[in-house]
Amino acid sequence: MSKYKLISIIIILIITLITLSIHPTNQIVLYNYHPTFEISNKFDPKANIKKVIGGSIDDVNVDTNKINFSKPGKYPITYSYNNIKTTITIELKDTLKPDLEVQELTIDLGMKVEARDLIKTSYDSNRSKIKFKQNYQFNEVGDQKVEIVICRGSNCVTKQSVVHILPKDTTPPEIIGIRNLSVLKDSDIDLLSSVSVKDNQDDSPILTIDSSNLDISKVGDYQITYHAKDRSLNTVKETCIVSVVENKKIGSYDQTNEKVVYLTFDDGPSENTQKVLEILDVYDVKATFFVTGTNEEYYYLIKKAHEAGHTIGLHTYVHEYDQIYNSSSAYFSDLKRIEDLVYSQIGLIPKYIRFPGGSSNKVSKKYCHKIMSKLTKEVINRGYQYYDWNEDSEDGSGELSVKQLIKNATASTDNNIILLFHDANGKENSLKALGPVIQYYQKKGYVFKGIDDNSYVVHHSVDN
Ligand SMILES: [Zn+2]
Structure with missing residues (x-):
């Protein structure tokens, strides 16, 4: 090692030691x-x-x-x-200007307005002080422009907005969908799900329920009260009776050994119903009709089908997805309409439901998030049963040939088959396929039955 290198190493060591002594560790x-x-x-x-x-x-x-x-x-x-x-x-x-957003406000004449009612975002009232720039009166119907001063410490901003003043409101809100109900003992019922509220001026009146009387664990009749209030503090109350009944589920989720086809017809009565009934008569078989309210001229065929020994079930009154799946209260108000129609024809209200599109329909996602999860649970709590299918003729999807319909409808090898057909105007191929399908299963030893309280139940998996 050269002398020069040795000196360099010594110098580096000295520098390192000095550095460590200046910056002690820890x-x-x-x-x-x-x-x-x-x-x-x-x-x-x-x-x-x-x-x-x-x-x-x-x-x-x-x-x-x-x-x-x-x-x-x-x-x-x-x-x-x-x-x-x-x-x-x-x-x-705290030098930044407050950044709260304001919104317009609609009130009824006579309502008190505070400047903070026009703040859109939530805020800390200890830090932010909010007031109107002037003493506005809000005592005339029409639009009142306002200026709102928002201060944090000495930092203030002034924002503009409008208060829309509607005429004085003395009309209470209206509670819709109140009816006496049967609910299953110990069920997890949502009593608000079939009831809604609307008001002549307030877009979001408040609906509450007093069900403190109700003991869901005990069979009996209970009075419950719904209260509604609008922003002008007009109130209304309505009562109904909730009957808690024994929790007896309808139907069986397991197939029996007996070979049974449950033929089901959706969307009737229609111009085809009479012919369907005649075909069923020819083969002496019973079926189930999940009916709608869309064809008034054929309502009488609901009664005729019932009298011929077929089962009547509830499909929907209007069959418009955007309406019935808009909310659970919309669904239940439609269900009430089809119940009333069926009651007027046959003098009883069936407990058998088929959801339009089936419980697995995805189309309802467009109108209401998770509505099928809610409805499938709620109808059971209210003592109904709903039926999907495990065999589909697919006559609901476009114009299939008679041959194709027969092929689709005879593909099942299950013991218990819930077979979907449609009874609707223009479905001529369904009529033509019906006889051959019945013959096919009869030759295989199947009997045809209408749905009853003991029959097999198919539930699809819910996808909304
Ligand atoms: Zn349908």
Whole structure:
């Protein structure tokens, strides 16, 4: 080794020793002793630490207990690490203008208005002070332009908005869908799901229910009360009777050994119903009709089918997805309409339901999130049963040939088959396929039955 290199190494060693003695290990190094922070910004106390020699910033404890984060001022903040404590002062400042959003407001004449009613976003009322720029009266129908002053400390902004003043409202809201109900004992019933409220002026009146009388664990009749209130404090109440009945589920989710076809016809009565009934007669078989209210001239055929020994079930009154699947109260009000229609024809209300599109329909997603999950549960709680299918002729999807319909409808090898057909205007091919399908299954030893309280139940998996 040359003399020159040896000297270099000694010099480097000396420099290293000097550096270590200046910066002993295990000491926090802070880089900003008098930082300021905006009250609206997120405060990270560890951002004050430049580095920890011989350790990690994560190991430093920070005590910010003395800081009141909603009040501007100077506060101490203490850092501790390996018994070394360092206290520094930070200043909390509030210099940014408040950024609250305002919205327009609609009221009825005579209602009190506070400036804060026009603030759209939620805010901390300790920090932000909100007032009208002038003393507005709001005592005339029409649009009142307003200016709202929003202050935080000495920082103020003025924002403009409009209060729409409607005539004085003395009309109470209307509660829709109230009816006496049967519900299953111990079920998890949602009594608000079939009831809605509307008001002549208030878009969102408040609906509440007093069901404190109701004991869902005990069979019996209970009175419950619905209350509705609009923004002008007009109120209305309505009562109904909830009958808690024994929790006896309809039908069986397991197939029996007996070979049975449950022929089901959706969407009738129609111009085809009479012919369907005649074909069923020819083969002496019973079926189920899930009926609608869309063809008034054929309502009498509901009665005729019932009298011929077929089962009547409830499909929908209007069969418009955007209406019935708009909300659970919309569904139940439609169900009530089809119940009333069926009752007027046959003198009883069936408990058998088929959901339009089946319980697995995806189309309802467009109108109401998770509505099928809610309805499938709610109808069971109310003592109904709903029936999907395990065999589909697919006559609901476009113009299939008679041959194709027969092929689709005879594909099942199950013991218990719930077979979907449609009884609707123009479905001529369904009529033509019907005889051959019945013959096929009869030859295989199947009997045809209408749905009853003991028959097989198919539920699809719900997808909304
Ligand atoms: Zn249908």
